[in-house]
Amino acid sequence: MRAAFACLLGAAGLVGLSGCMNLDDFLFNPTRVETPYRFDEPSPELDGDLDPNGPHASRIPRWARTEGFVESALGDEIHWVYAHLPGAQDTILYSHGNAHHLARYWDRVELLWEGGYNVLIYDYPGYGRSSGSPTEPGVLASAEAVLDVLQTLPGVDSERIFGVGFSLGGAPTLHLAARGARGEGPALAGISTEAAFCSIEALVEDGAGLDLPVGYVSTLRFDNCARMAELDGLPVLLRHGDADDFVLPRHATLLEAAGAGAVELEWAVGADHSDIPLVLGDAYLEGLERLSARARP
Amino acid sequence: MAERARRVLLLAALALTATTGCASRHLARTVGAGNSEARVSIGGPLFSNLGAPIPLPNVALGGRYGVADGWDVDGNVSLLGAAVGVAYLDPGVVKQLFVQERGAALSASARANLFIGSSEGLAVRVYPEVGLHGELPLGPSAKVFGGGTAWISFTPPEGKSPVMVTPYLGASWRFGEHPRGGPELSLQLGWVSPWMDSSSVVAWEPKGHGAVTALLGLSVPFGGG
Numbered sequence: 001m002r003a004a005f006a007c008l009l010g011a012a013g014l015v016g017l018s019g020c021m022n023l024d025d026f027l028f029n030p031t032r033v034e035t036p037y038r039f040d041e042p043s044p045e046l047d048g049d050l051d052p053n054g055p056h057a058s059r060i061p062r063w064a065r066t067e068g069f070v071e072s073a074l075g076d077e078i079h080w081v082y083a084h085l086p087g088a089q090d091t092i093l094y095s096h097g098n099a100h101h102l103a104r105y106w107d108r109v110e111l112l113w114e115g116g117y118n119v120l121i122y123d124y125p126g127y128g129r130s131s132g133s134p135t136e137p138g139v140l141a142s143a144e145a146v147l148d149v150l151q152t153l154p155g156v157d158s159e160r161i162f163g164v165g166f167s168l169g170g171a172p173t174l175h176l177a178a179r180g181a182r183g184e185g186p187a188l189a190g191i192s193t194e195a196a197f198c199s200i201e202a203l204v205e206d207g208a209g210l211d212l213p214v215g216y217v218s219t220l221r222f223d224n225c226a227r228m229a230e231l232d233g234l235p236v237l238l239r240h241g242d243a244d245d246f247v248l249p250r251h252a253t254l255l256e257a258a259g260a261g262a263v264e265l266e267w268a269v270g271a272d273h274s275d276i277p278l279v280l281g282d283a284y285l286e287g288l289e290r291l292s293a294r295a296r297p
Numbered sequence: 298m299a300e301r302a303r304r305v306l307l308l309a310a311l312a313l314t315a316t317t318g319c320a321s322r323h324l325a326r327t328v329g330a331g332n333s334e335a336r337v338s339i340g341g342p343l344f345s346n347l348g349a350p351i352p353l354p355n356v357a358l359g360g361r362y363g364v365a366d367g368w369d370v371d372g373n374v375s376l377l378g379a380a381v382g383v384a385y386l387d388p389g390v391v392k393q394l395f396v397q398e399r400g401a402a403l404s405a406s407a408r409a410n411l412f413i414g415s416s417e418g419l420a421v422r423v424y425p426e427v428g429l430h431g432e433l434p435l436g437p438s439a440k441v442f443g444g445g446t447a448w449i450s451f452t453p454p455e456g457k458s459p460v461m462v463t464p465y466l467g468a469s470w471r472f473g474e475h476p477r478g479g480p481e482l483s484l485q486l487g488w489v490s491p492w493m494d495s496s497s498v499v500a501w502e503p504k505g506h507g508a509v510t511a512l513l514g515l516s517v518p519f520g521g522g
Contacts, residue, residue, distance in 0.1 A: 202454075203497075203498050205454035205457075206454070206496075206497035206498060206499075207497040207498050207499035208499075209450075209453070209454065209457050209461065209490075209493070209495065210422070210424070210450055210453065210454070210457075211422070211450065211452045211453060211454055212412060212422055213414070213416035213420040213422070214416065215414070215415060215416020215417055215420060216381070216382070216383045216412070216414040216415070216416055216420065217381050217382070217383070245496040245497075245504070245505075246497075246498055247498070248496060248497065250455060250456060254455075
């Protein structure tokens with residue numbers, strides 16, 4: 001009997017002393033890079049999702065690329081790479097997914113650049129060559145900083161900047177769009193998300209099957225659904241794989257339902273989490289062309 | 298999001314879900330008035346985010362006490378939940394429905410699964426659970442046991458059922474010289490809501506069909522015969 005109570009008291013003591021273990025750090029998946037990316041050779045860091053043959057030398061030539069750093073409002077040095085396409089009317093600010101660094105998404109930048117857009121991609125704090133550590137405010141501040149830079153770069157029409165975000169990148173994309181809609185920052189012409197989630201809370205609900213508070217295990221919120229409600233007529237293109245078993249398709253319908261903008265939801269039939277451009281094929285760029293057309297005055 | 302993120306959201310969701318298969322439900326035979334039992338359970342729902350399917354590494358400490366013949370109070374606490382700052386407790390009662398001295402036994406249980414943690418202030422969740430538990434002897438020391446539990450979630454997430462049912466089956470081996478037998482080792486396999494689509498950031502197994510749970514338990518009796 002005493003032993004039983006001792007066990008229970010010990011367990012209760014553990015519970016009382018706990019709370020020091022936070023899972024936020026695990027919610028980001030950065031890889032730091034200390035040296036410049038080797039875009040002009042098939043270096044391992046260019047191993048993206050879209051090329052089944054593995055990494056390849058950049059199809060965007062050296063002359064079209066510009067790199068730099070900008071300090072965010074939180075003091076992080078944010079690394080960005082800009083691919084300039086002479087004659088392009090529209091510019092895309094690309095916010096990448098949770099894994100590694102921007103070079104792993106370079107094949108997606110190539111797809112957009114070859115499709116007729118200027119493209120800027122950047123790394124969140126703690127990712128790639130950016131300094132600092134990833135946090136929710138840090139990710140959002142990095143997007144704000146590079147948007148300011150983008151408007152100063154050659155070939156960029158500040159009235160024709162579109163945000164495109166993949167997975168985690170949906171969060172900074174929606175943040176910039178909502179901020180612009182509130183008049184607190186530069187306005188975007190439109191946005192597109194791929195495999196974005198509604199919120200961290202909704203992701204945790206998926207896994208637990210219960211209405212447990214997200215705050216139990218994380219301080220992160222990334223409430224994209226709340227941002228969707230602030231867009232005030234901004235053209236939005238949501239894309240999601242109907243076979244996505246990571247960020248479930250319901251997140252797309254939740255985002256659509258929350259939207260206050262002109263929302264188009266395009267399902268990539270048969271697509272999982274990371275292969276939407278491959279599955280959509282030509283329709284991938286056609287969707288962006290529709291978004292661009294909707295943004296015209 | 299890639300592997301590391303998956304590991305984590307999994308851990309996040311997990312510690313939480315340990316719930317459905319957190320502790321042994323080998324409760325068919327009540328302990329008798331004034332007697333008690335302490336136990337430890339290791340395991341939980343199977344997931345494959347780290348590669349091959351493995352049980353969630355939850356450790357639950359628990360015990361029960363006979364408040365009257367045929368009535369036990371029972372409870373467990375999850376150490377994995379504690380490790381991420383969430384207190385998970387499941388106090389309950391067990392009522393003997395049928396018992397043979399050296400034969401079959403059947404009981405029913407009712408409990409409250411409590412989660413207590415902070416989320417912009419103190420956040421408490423309560424999920425009632427009812428269960429039915431039976432056992433049959435296979436010999437002087439071995440038993441098979443089985444039953445089912447049903448969790449009730451008053452405000453389930455969209456697309457999720459308000460009731461999570463977990464049928465389970467297990468076997469146990471008792472050894473030692475205690476009047477009620479010595480320590481008992483048990484292995485319990487369950488299946489949380491097999492018909493529920495469990496696809497999510499947590500790769501529960503079998504994919505898309507609830508989650509199979511595996512628990513190894515050790516219980517130690519205290520008190521008279």
